[in-house]
Amino acid sequence: xxxxxxxxxxxxxxxxxxxxxxxGIGKQGNPVCGDVMELGIKVKDNIIEDARxxxxxxxxxxxxxxxxxxxxxxxxxEEAEEISKQAVAEALDGLPPAKMHCSNLAADALHDxxxxxxxxxxxxxx
Amino acid sequence: MKKQxxxxxxxxxxxxxxxxxxxxxYLTDLFGNASSVHSFGREARHAMEQSRExxxxxxxxxxxxxxxxxxxxxxxxIALAGYxxxxxxxRNRLITTKVEHSAIIKTGAKLExxxxxxxxxxxxxxxxxxxxxxxxxxxGKTALVxxxxxxxETGVLQEIEEAAHIAHEAGAVFHTDAVQxxxxxxxxxxxxxxxxxxxxxxxxxxxxxxxxxxIKKGIPIxxxxxxxxxxxxxxxxxxxxxxxxxxxRAVELAMEGMDDKxxxxxxxxxxxxxxxEDAVTNVLFNGRxxxxxxxxxxxxxxxxxxxxxxFSIDIExxxxxxxxxxxxxxVEPSHVxxxxxxxxxxxxxxxxxxxxxxxxxxxxxYILECLPVIVKRLRNISGEM
Numbered sequence: 001x002x003x004x005x006x007x008x009x010x011x012x013x014x015x016x017x018x019x020x021x022x023x024g025i026g027k028q029g030n031p032v033c034g035d036v037m038e039l040g041i042k043v044k045d046n047i048i049e050d051a052r053x054x055x056x057x058x059x060x061x062x063x064x065x066x067x068x069x070x071x072x073x074x075x076x077x078e079e080a081e082e083i084s085k086q087a088v089a090e091a092l093d094g095l096p097p098a099k100m101h102c103s104n105l106a107a108d109a110l111h112d113x114x115x116x117x118x119x120x121x122x123x124x125x126x
Numbered sequence: 127m128k129k130q131x132x133x134x135x136x137x138x139x140x141x142x143x144x145x146x147x148x149x150x151x152y153l154t155d156l157f158g159n160a161s162s163v164h165s166f167g168r169e170a171r172h173a174m175e176q177s178r179e180x181x182x183x184x185x186x187x188x189x190x191x192x193x194x195x196x197x198x199x200x201x202x203x204i205a206l207a208g209y210x211x212x213x214x215x216x217r218n219r220l221i222t223t224k225v226e227h228s229a230i231i232k233t234g235a236k237l238e239x240x241x242x243x244x245x246x247x248x249x250x251x252x253x254x255x256x257x258x259x260x261x262x263x264x265x266g267k268t269a270l271v272x273x274x275x276x277x278x279e280t281g282v283l284q285e286i287e288e289a290a291h292i293a294h295e296a297g298a299v300f301h302t303d304a305v306q307x308x309x310x311x312x313x314x315x316x317x318x319x320x321x322x323x324x325x326x327x328x329x330x331x332x333x334x335x336x337x338x339x340x341i342k343k344g345i346p347i348x349x350x351x352x353x354x355x356x357x358x359x360x361x362x363x364x365x366x367x368x369x370x371x372x373x374x375r376a377v378e379l380a381m382e383g384m385d386d387k388x389x390x391x392x393x394x395x396x397x398x399x400x401x402x403e404d405a406v407t408n409v410l411f412n413g414r415x416x417x418x419x420x421x422x423x424x425x426x427x428x429x430x431x432x433x434x435x436x437f438s439i440d441i442e443x444x445x446x447x448x449x450x451x452x453x454x455x456x457v458e459p460s461h462v463x464x465x466x467x468x469x470x471x472x473x474x475x476x477x478x479x480x481x482x483x484x485x486x487x488x489x490x491x492y493i494l495e496c497l498p499v500i501v502k503r504l505r506n507i508s509g510e511m
Contacts, residue, residue, distance in 0.1 A: 002437075010437065016507050034459070034474050035431070038509070054509035056471075058433035062507055 002059060003093040009063035014070050017052045024117030026109040030101060035061040039069065039109040043117055048072045048080055053109075060095055060102035067091050068106040077114055083107060128443045131489035135329075135421060135482030136278050136306060137447055141372070142331040142483060148375035149333070152368035160365045161356065170367045177374030181338055184377045185304075185323060186314035193339045193357045194370050198305035198326030201339035202229035204350055204360065205301045205322045206272060210237055211348035213269035217298070219243040221263055222272045223255055224465040225279075230272055230303055231461075243267070252416040253282035253466050260292050268298040276307035279462040279478055280413030281422025283307065290319030299345060305329055308338075309380030310388060310419055321345055327369065331483055332376035336369035391420040395481055398493045399423055405498040410472065412463060421481035426468060427501050429510035430475045432459075438500040439477075444493060447478045 002010070019040035026039045035057030042050040051069040055062050068088050072080045085103040089095045095103055132140075152173060158166030160174050175189070182189040195201045210220060222234055224246045234244045247259050255273060264271065271293040276283050290300040301322035304313060308323075309330035315323060322345060327336035341347060341360070353362030402409055402425065412424040427435065432448035439446060448460075458464070463473035479493065 007437075010434070011441065013507060018509070034471055036508075054507065056429065056431060056508035056510075058431050059437050061431070062434060 001096055002063075003095075005067075005092045006060065006063040006095065009066040009092065010059040013062055013066035015050075015052045015066065015073075016054070018054065019050060019052050024113040024115075024120065026112030026114070026116060028105050028109040028112055030057070030061070030105050035102060035105055037061065037065050037105050037109045039065070039106075039113045041072070041113045041117060043077065046076050046078075048075055048077065051113075057102065057105070058099070060099035061105060063092055064088050064095075064103045064106035065109070068110050072110060077117070080110060081114055083110060130443045130445065131492055132484070133444060133446045133479040133481060133489070133493070135485075136281075136478065136480035138328045138334065139331045139482055140484065141333050142376065142379060144379060145332055145372050145375045149368040149372035152371050156367075158367075160367055161354065170365075174365055174367050174370050177370045180374040181325075181377050184309065184313070184381060185320075185325075185340055186316055187340050188343065191315075191340055191343055193341060193360055194365060194373070195337040195339050195357075195361050196335055196366070197337040198227075198303070198324050198329070199229035199337075200361070201305075201324035201326070201337045202227070202303055203233050204339055204347065205324060205341075206230065206233045206270065207237060208347040208350055208360070209270055209299060209301070209322065209345065210242055212346035213299075217267055217269035219245065219265070219267045220270050220272065221245045221247065221260065221268055221298075223247045223249065223274065223284075225249050225253060225277055225462045226272070226274050227278055227303060227305065230274070247273075249465050251467050253277055253280045253413050253462065254416055255284050255289070257285060257288045257292060260289055264292060264296040264298065266297065268293075268296055270299050270301060272301040272303065274303040274306075275313070276304070276311070276419040276422075277413070277462060278306050279460060280424045280466075281306070281419035281480070282413040283311070283417040283419065286320065287318045290321070294319060306419060306422075309377060310384070310421070312384060315340060315342070327373045327376060330376050330380050332372045333369060336366055336373050338373065388420040391481055391485070394485055394487065394490050395421055395423050395479070397487075397490050398479065398497075399425070401494040402497060405494070406501050409501075410468075412466060412468070412476065421485070423479045423481075424463075424476060426463070426472045426476040427505075428472050428475055429508050430501055430504040431508075432474055432476050434504050435475065435477050435500065438504065439493075439496060442492075442496045442500075444489075444496060447480070448476055 022040035023043040055065040085107040088103040158170040160170040293300040305326040308325040323340040325338035328334040410426040459473035
C-alpha cells in the first residue's frame with residue numbers, strides 16, 4: 001500500500017514538535033478522514049530556518065507532514081509557496097490515490113503558516 | 127522473520143487441519159455433483175446430508191431447516207429480502223439495528239428503495255439494544271425483526287431471546303445474524319424463539335465461501351436467485367460439497383468443550399485489557415462490562431489514528447483491525463462506535479483485537495509489550511490533538 005519512503009517517514013518522522021515563538025503557524029483539518037496537522041515555521045531573512053509539526057492522522061498524514069517540513073527547511077518563502085501536494089507526494093515516491101488528500105493537508109498547512117507569517121509581519125511593519 | 131501474532135479472528139480464521147483433511151477428498155476423489163443419480167453423485171449427496179444434520183445440531187434445529195449458502199452476507203440477504211417479499215399482506219416493515227453488519231444495513235437500504243419501511247434501533251453506550259425500544263416501535267405492520275446476536279466490532283451480545291419474544295407477540299418473524307456468535311456461544315433456535323439465523327464458515331475455522339441460513343419450517347422465502355432446485359429452490363446452484371463438509375467438521379470441533387474454550391478465551395482477552403488499562407492513560411473500552419463474545423476486545427485511544435496504530439503494530443508482527451475511516455475505504459468512522467455515542471475522532475482511534483483458535487498467552491503478552499509504547503509515540507506526534 002505505502003512506499004518505503006512513506007513508511008520511513010511514518011516510523012521515523014522528522015521535525016516533530018513545536019517551534020518556540022513561531023513566526024508562522026498553519027493548521028489544517030481534513031474533512032475526509034479527520035486528520036489534523038499543525039505546522040510551525042521560523043523565518044529569518046526570508047528563509048525558513050526551521051519547521052516543526054504535530055499531526056493526528058494516518059500513516060500518510062504523518063509521512064506527508066514530516067516530508068513537507070524537510071522540504072521547506074532552508075528554502076525562501078517564495079520557494080516554499082511553490083510546494084504543491086503533488087510535490088509532497090512525489091517526494092515520498094507516491095501515495096495511494098485514496099491518500100492524496102493527506103498530501104493536500106501538508107501543502108495547505110504550509111501555505112497557511114506562510115500566510116500567517118505574512119499577516120503577522122505586515123502588522124509589525126505597519 | 128519476526129514472529130507474527132494473529133488477532134483478527136472476527137475478520138477471518140484459519141482452516142483447522144482436521145477441517146482441511148475432512149474436505150480434501152471432496153475436492154479430489156469424491157467430486158460428484160450431489161444432484162447426479164450415479165454413485166459419484168450419491169456419495170456427494172450423502173456427505174452433504176450428513177453435514178446438514180451436524181450443522182443442525184449446533185443450533186438445535188431440524189436438518190431440513192438448514193440451507194447452505196456461499197457466505198454470511200448471502201444468508202443475510204436471503205433472510206431479509208427473501209422473507210420481506212413473502213411477508214403477509216399489510217406487513218411491510220422491517221425493524222433492525224444501527225450496529226448490524228453492512229450485509230443487513232445495505233439490504234435494509236435496498237428494501238427501503240423498494241418501498242418497504244425500515245427502522246434502525248439505536249444502542250446505548252455499551253452497544254446494547256434496549257428491548258423497551260423494540261416494544262415501543264413494533265406494530266401490526268412489522269413483518270420482520272432482525273437483530274444480530276454478537277456484534278462483529280465490539281463483541282457485545284444482544285438479548286435476542288427477549289427480542290424474539292417481542293417479535294412473536296406482535297406477529298412478526300425474528301431473524302438473527304449469528305455470524306460472529308455461532309460456534310462460540312450456545313444457541314438453541316427453539317429455546318430462543320429464533321425463526322431465521324445466518325452463519326458463516328470462515329468465522330469458525332472452515333474455509334471462505336460457505337455459509338448457512340437456518341429457516342424455521344413454515345417461513346416462506348422468495349428466492350433471490352434462480353436456477354436448479356437445490357436447497358429447495360431457495361439457493362440454487364451446484365452445492366459446494368467440500369465447503370459443506372468442512373463446515374460440518376468445523377461445527378463438530380466448535381461444539382467440543384465450547385463453554386470451556388469460551389471461558390479460556392475470555393481470560394486471554396481480559397488480560398491485555400487490564401494491562402493496557404494500567405499502562406496507558408486515556409483509553410476507552412468499547413463493549414466491556416456487558417455480555418460479550420469471549421474473544422473480542424475493542425478499545426479507543428484518543429489522540430491517535432486507528433490506521434497509524436494498525437500499521438505500527440503490524441510492523442511489530444501483530445495483526446488486528448480497526449473501524450476507522452481510511453482503512454475500510456469508508457468516509458465515516460465505525461458506524462457501530464458512533465451509534466454507541468463515541469465522538470468521530472475517538473472512534474477514529476479504535477483498535478479491535480479478536481482472538482480464537484490458536485491464540486496464546488505469549489501473543490497476548492506481546493500486545494502488552496508493544497502497544498503502550500506505540501500509543502505513546504503516536505500521541506507525541508499528534509501532541510494529542
